[in-house]
Every structure is written in C-alpha cells, then in structure tokens.
Amino acid sequence: MKTLKILVGVAFIIAISAFAIDKVSDTEIDKGYSIGDIATDFSLKNIDNTNVSLADYKEAKGFIVIFTCNHCPYSVAYEDRIITLDKTFKSKGYPVLAINPNNPKAYPDDSFDNMIKRSKEKGFTFPYLFDDGQKVYPQYGATKTPHVYVLEKTPEGNVVRYIGAIDNNYKDASAATEKYVEDAINALLEGKKVPVEVTKAIGCSIKA
Template sequence: MAIKIGDKAPSFTLIDTNEKSIALKDYSAKSILVVIFSCNHCPFAQAWEDRIVAIQDSFKSQDVQILVISSNDANQYPADSFAEMKKRALEKNFNFPYLYDETQEVAHSYGAEKTPEVFVFDQSRTLKYHGAIDDNYDDENAVKTHYLKNALNDLLQNSSPTTPTSEPEGCTIKWFN
C-alpha cells in the first residue's frame, strides 16, 4: 500500500548510475523533491523519459529536484540491470540521478507499484502529490492534464496541489519471485 498524502518520505540511500551514493537527506535543502519509480524496459516509462528530463530542466531553477529509482528484478528483466541503467542514463542524457533499488526495499517502503509512479514532497518532505506524470503516455501533444507540472506549480505558489492524486499508468514493478 502506497504512502498517503501527508505522510513523510521514507528515507533511503541508493547508488546512482555514476556509482555515487545518494541519500534522500542529501536533498534536504531543495524546496520540492520528486521521487519517480521507473525502469528501462517498460514502454510507458520510456514514453515519459523525455518529459521527465524536460520537467527537471523547467523546474531546476525553482529549487525542484527529481530522483528516478529503478526497482525491477534484473534477473527477470535484464534490460533493467544496473549496467543497462548506466547506458540508458547516458543515451537519454538524464539530468537527474537515476538510482538502483537492487533490494526493492525503497519501492516497498513507498508502496510503489507502477513504472512510472510519482511521489512529490514539499520542503518538510511531506507527500503532497502521488500518481501519474500526465494523462497521456502515448502522445505528449494530446496531454490534457499535466499532473506533475500542475502539482509543482501549485506547491511553488505555496498552495496544496489542486489534484493531489491521480492513477499511475504503466507497467507493474517486477518483484522478486
């Protein structure tokens, strides 16, 4: 079961694709922290990758940081291995840390189930938005509701997100057997 609006962000320390140890607390100075569970192989996750990069670009100067976490079982899905994550991060020019949750503990602590699945936290690391990036993975030009962008804009205006939750759309996280 996913953490709920108003819950605190579960802490973690993971390795990113540059083999650097990254902890939630490393970003304590950021006004807003976005944690997205994603992966390499899922077509939904792939469809949203460029949008995640663009959102990080758009909001970086406003003290927003995105962290993307892959928790899939790489034994079942070799495309989601740490080596493949490193390649993907370089190929797609990820401008955010791409973290490997090899034990799946972080995904379990957040209650994440899909890739991609978004959790947005304010400065005190209280969950303010949980759900999808937007309402159309297939066609960026056909998006009607930009859930993540809207939540970020609301929080930057010191307001709670108008839409605090939406249904994440994507592949299921591939859990260990």
C-alpha cells in the same frame, strides 16, 4: 415466492460486493504512503556509483521521485517529459530523482549496467538510482513504472503531496490536457494546495 428469492439473492450479492470493496480499500490504505505522510529518506546507488539520498539536497524545496525503468514502453514514452520536468523544476527547488525498482534477475534489461547505458543514450539530467534489494519502492507503495511521488520539504520532513501519473496522455505529450506533476509543483511553489493529489499510475507492473 420466486420474486422474493430473487430479491434476497440480489441483496446478498450487494452485501458481499460492499464487503469486498471495503476490504480492497483497507488493503490499499495499508500499502505505502498516502497524501500527507512523511517519506523516510533512502540511500541508493546512482549510475555514477555514488550513493544519493534526499538529505544530500540541502537547498531543495522538495522532490519529484519517479519509479521508472529501462524496458517499459510507458517509461520510455515518458523519458523526455521526465528530463523536461527536471530541467524546469530543479532550478526552482524540485529536482527529479528517478529510481529503478525492478529485479534485474526477473528482467535483465533493467540491470545496473543497462541503467548506465540508457542514461547515457538519453542524456538523463537527474540521478538514476537502483533500488537494490527492492526495499524502497514498497515503502512508497509504487506499483507501476512510471509512478510519481511529489514531496515537499517541511520542518517535519518530506511530506507526500502528490501520487500518480505524470499527465493524462502517455502516448503524446502535446495531447496531454492534465499535467498533474507540473500543476502540483507550481501550486506548491505558490503556496497553494495541490489541485489533484492522487491519480492512477499508468504503466508496467514492477517486477519483483
């Protein structure tokens, strides 16, 4: 009888766990874009006080949209790599558009003035946009800084082709053995399927 009770208890736990996993999966699907979705355009203020949108890039083949910020150590660790991505792929039709999604009231280091300061310090070669009111990052489903979305421009719109991390080693670029964003864009430029479409973004949580 004791054994039967244990088995029933285990079965109950498994059933509850399975339900919980399903609910988490459903919740995740409801948040932001998935691979193959069409990303809507935005118009956000750049550090030069102009507004920037995807539609401004008439000749682009796609975009590297990166949610990042000033203060997060993960974002800081990736800054040079983000600059390299822009320098490497902008001329090939895939420019970087960096977006700061954080609420500066919650984290003053991520204020617009500090964005201007940081971009000058690092010599950013790409637009650094402010998600004022935090309206854009929830559409994408971004949760971390940095969090990357590679978009491919098609007749139907800007299709999401990759979501996740830049590579698999935030501490050391030279030690990264998987360069997810670079591999994704190279595949798209060759007309091939992106080899790894989704990875886990590693970074600081977005401050609401």
